[in-house]
Amino acid sequence: xxxxxxxxxxxxxxxxxxxxxxxxxxxxxxxxxxxxxxxxxxxxxxxxxxxxxxxxxxxxxxxxxxxxxxxxxxxxxxxxxxxxxxxxxxxxxxxxxxxxxxxxxxxxxxxxxxxxxxxxxxxxxxxxxxxxxxxxxxxxxxxxxxxxxxxxxxxxxxxxxxxxxxxxxxxxxxxxxxxxxxxxxxxxxxxxxxxxxxxxxxxxxxxxxxxxxxxxxxxxxxxxxxxxxxxxxxxxxxxxxxxxxxxxxxxxxxxxxxxxxxxxxxxxxxxxxxxxxxxxxxxxxxxxxxxxxxxxxxxxxxxxxxxxxxxxxxxxxxxxxxxxxxxxxxxxxxxxxxxxxxxxxxxxxxxxxxxxxxxxxxxxxxxxxxxxxxxxxxxxxxxxxxxxxxxxxxxxxxxxxxxxxxxxxxxxxxxxxxxxxxxxxxxxxxxxxxxxxxxxxxxxxxxxxxxxxxxxxxxxxxxx
Amino acid sequence: xxxxxxxxxxxxxxxxxxxxxxxxxxxxxxxxxxxxxxxxxxxxxxxxxxxxxxxxxxxxxxxxxxxxxxxxxxxxxxxxxxxxxxxxxxxxxxxxxxxxxxxxxxxxxxxxxxxxxxxxxxxxxxxxxxxxxxxxxxxxxxxxxxxxxxxxxxxxxxxxxxxxxxxxxxxxxxxxxxxxxxxxxxxxxxxxxxxxxxxxxxxxxxxxxxxxxxxxxxxxxxxxxxxxxxxxxxxxxxxxxxxxxxxxxxxxxxxxxxxxxxxxxxxxxxxxxxxxxxxxxxxxxxxxxxxxxxxxxxxxxxxxxxxxxxxxxxxxxxxxxxxxxxxxxxxxxxxxxxxxxxxxxxxxxxxxxxxxxxxxxxxxxxxxxxxxxxxxxxxxxxxxxxxxxxxxxxxxxxxxxxxxxxxxxxxxxxxxxxxxxxxxxxxxxxxxxxxxxxxxxxxxxxxxxxxxxxxxxxxxxxxx
Numbered sequence: 001x002x003x004x005x006x007x008x009x010x011x012x013x014x015x016x017x018x019x020x021x022x023x024x025x026x027x028x029x030x031x032x033x034x035x036x037x038x039x040x041x042x043x044x045x046x047x048x049x050x051x052x053x054x055x056x057x058x059x060x061x062x063x064x065x066x067x068x069x070x071x072x073x074x075x076x077x078x079x080x081x082x083x084x085x086x087x088x089x090x091x092x093x094x095x096x097x098x099x100x101x102x103x104x105x106x107x108x109x110x111x112x113x114x115x116x117x118x119x120x121x122x123x124x125x126x127x128x129x130x131x132x133x134x135x136x137x138x139x140x141x142x143x144x145x146x147x148x149x150x151x152x153x154x155x156x157x158x159x160x161x162x163x164x165x166x167x168x169x170x171x172x173x174x175x176x177x178x179x180x181x182x183x184x185x186x187x188x189x190x191x192x193x194x195x196x197x198x199x200x201x202x203x204x205x206x207x208x209x210x211x212x213x214x215x216x217x218x219x220x221x222x223x224x225x226x227x228x229x230x231x232x233x234x235x236x237x238x239x240x241x242x243x244x245x246x247x248x249x250x251x252x253x254x255x256x257x258x259x260x261x262x263x264x265x266x267x268x269x270x271x272x273x274x275x276x277x278x279x280x281x282x283x284x285x286x287x288x289x290x291x292x293x294x295x296x297x298x299x300x301x302x303x304x305x306x307x308x309x310x311x312x313x314x315x316x317x318x319x320x321x322x323x324x325x326x327x328x329x330x331x332x333x334x335x336x337x338x339x340x341x342x343x344x345x346x347x348x349x350x351x352x353x354x355x356x357x358x359x360x361x362x363x364x365x366x367x368x369x370x371x372x373x374x375x376x377x378x379x380x381x382x383x384x385x386x387x388x389x390x391x392x393x394x395x396x397x398x399x400x401x402x403x404x405x406x407x408x409x410x411x412x413x414x415x416x417x418x419x420x421x422x423x424x425x426x427x428x429x430x431x432x433x434x435x436x437x438x439x440x441x442x443x444x445x446x447x448x449x450x451x452x453x454x455x456x457x458x459x460x461x462x463x464x
Numbered sequence: 465x466x467x468x469x470x471x472x473x474x475x476x477x478x479x480x481x482x483x484x485x486x487x488x489x490x491x492x493x494x495x496x497x498x499x500x501x502x503x504x505x506x507x508x509x510x511x512x513x514x515x516x517x518x519x520x521x522x523x524x525x526x527x528x529x530x531x532x533x534x535x536x537x538x539x540x541x542x543x544x545x546x547x548x549x550x551x552x553x554x555x556x557x558x559x560x561x562x563x564x565x566x567x568x569x570x571x572x573x574x575x576x577x578x579x580x581x582x583x584x585x586x587x588x589x590x591x592x593x594x595x596x597x598x599x600x601x602x603x604x605x606x607x608x609x610x611x612x613x614x615x616x617x618x619x620x621x622x623x624x625x626x627x628x629x630x631x632x633x634x635x636x637x638x639x640x641x642x643x644x645x646x647x648x649x650x651x652x653x654x655x656x657x658x659x660x661x662x663x664x665x666x667x668x669x670x671x672x673x674x675x676x677x678x679x680x681x682x683x684x685x686x687x688x689x690x691x692x693x694x695x696x697x698x699x700x701x702x703x704x705x706x707x708x709x710x711x712x713x714x715x716x717x718x719x720x721x722x723x724x725x726x727x728x729x730x731x732x733x734x735x736x737x738x739x740x741x742x743x744x745x746x747x748x749x750x751x752x753x754x755x756x757x758x759x760x761x762x763x764x765x766x767x768x769x770x771x772x773x774x775x776x777x778x779x780x781x782x783x784x785x786x787x788x789x790x791x792x793x794x795x796x797x798x799x800x801x802x803x804x805x806x807x808x809x810x811x812x813x814x815x816x817x818x819x820x821x822x823x824x825x826x827x828x829x830x831x832x833x834x835x836x837x838x839x840x841x842x843x844x845x846x847x848x849x850x851x852x853x854x855x856x857x858x859x860x861x862x863x864x865x866x867x868x869x870x871x872x873x874x875x876x877x878x879x880x881x882x883x884x885x886x887x888x889x890x891x892x893x894x895x896x897x898x899x900x901x902x903x904x905x906x907x908x909x910x911x912x913x914x915x916x917x918x919x920x921x922x923x924x925x926x927x928x
Contacts, residue, residue: 251716252719263810276813295792303844328896331792335732339730428730
């Protein structure tokens, strides 16, 4: 990154004036840094540059651009050169490109790719069979395989041969496949190097293999890769057929993507895919306004609830001064619980069947924290001079509201997950809005009990 | 995971009754799955089991247990066997263990380790020199290195020899070091395998190396590893001395850890390190009550602000019915902005110097979304029969509050980062509380203008 900043301006000049020299540059500068610089060019300049480079070099840069940028560039580059670049991209990046393109452009590009590089086109079709966020869409079909009968020495020769082919992403594992494409085991290059070259590979391979199904969600794949510390996971379908492998670098990208999604959802925003500054203000509004309006309409109920108690409020106006304090505190405790549970679900520490343990633990935390806040709150009420009855009312309400917030904040993610939705949808604003309404109901119900005497007097003559 | 569940019960019986057979099991069951099962045993059973296994096998399981559990087990296992297990752990996991242990226990264990495995003890001291969340603490000093003068064939022999040593985590890169430990370049095993064995390694190594400094934060390290798609990053200090390497599997763990921290902070919880169910209710309360109390005290200002307008509220009680609706909407729009900006900062898409662009973009979004909500809100006001003046008041207030929410929510993470703090501290509850107070001020200031006539009449005779 430092490098990109240092050489940025000169590099940009070079890219503009002498694109032919870029291939030499690629030996010295990392493709990621070049992609950063290309990212700062305008569409016409970037397209011109990529068109003039060799397809191989252009692919190295193109596959590192954000999807929105790729989409914009494909038409500017032209179908023929774009197809040649696509042919050189990593299989999963290529499949992503096709899913991101508008259908018409995608179809035209695929047709062109079929002529330019039939094998790559076939891979696109194979990967596109699976949902965009599934293991099948993330895999590559370029791996090193061997029959169970070969020796370690022969396997090493295969690795050596495949290592020279740039399309093969992962050469550090040899997948031992039967003639009908069933995975017998995996031998790491490490095992192969340390074994006697005459040993049959079936003697050194690991048979108890961790694998994923092609329809498995990419988040689960990432979690398995993180757990088992492997560099690649084989993709095997329910019939036991081997489809390809998922490499660790793709997993890291998935984790970053999924985490962005979660943070956005937690903040009540529909996930935004492209970087903030590459997303137009209108797109951001589209991603935000929906949820904001839903929550806004939901909050109408606070008005309805308050109107329901208008007689009480008219008698004791002081009651309304505490509403924001109480409901926001309920919302805050709910946000805390939901963030704990949402994260626990995401990393697999908590599962739905644990709901009663969550309920119990959150209730205990809620009561204890409610009592702590009640102590502070009672002090404040007395300082404001609202009297002992109000102090009792606020104290009791705080315990109920904080406990309620914890329980609702803790249970909502589980309930949402139970209905097959993403628990992160139980965003902080959503929890807060829910608790706002419930908080008002708790508060005024308590008020009617605690202030019964005051209210009875007030119905004769207004207090305030 | 499936495997662990299937064989869980039988495995547990076996672990309880025949721990000697566990080494055989380790050939067939993944250490991660065994760790899952051990995790379900109680401390005495787990300690007994780890003590009876070979130190090597025990380390494989022990390093995969959560830190809290490791801490609890060290004393049960006993210093001597625990030191032997620690000696076999991966360098970074071992350093983590020592940072997690209470100082006294840690010192005793280190003393024992110095006798059992001096090299491992030295590594602990080397890694512990660096802060717990830095690159230096994450590295391993077991790598494959070669002098610039060796040939590709000789380098391959070195790799082969090192591959047999289980302590060497990463054998897929050869670090070309001068005699005084300066990194000249990196040759991947792939490059070595495809080169002519007689080629000098200095001809095939990559010289433009991406490296990290030992004091660099682990989150930045993870981001670089994600960007450059490498399996390991070299750690080089400002004097150019090579210290060790960080492997990709550790990066994945770091990403998971940092994401958990961010989600917790966003929800207004001090990060909780251990899994939810492994954390006591009291620890959770400690991690939550502080922030909750701070926010609670902050919300006192809503009460102060409302009291400031008590005359206005007494005149037009209807005003108070809209308070929760308005302030929560401001809070929601602020949460959306802050989640977008916090995430953008975390992945490096946004930097502090972009503040004016953020300000401008958030203001535009705020005004547009405010207008959309104003349309809906005005309709609701008229349906409630609060009249045209109220409709104008609510509409205008919504535009100001939503725009204010977006601007505050967007700018706070940048301001917090400017002061050297983690932007995620600008949690959703924090933003919401801030906007609650500001929202009340905006609302009643507007009310005084828009309802001036009504309020003037009311001062003669109460409206409600």
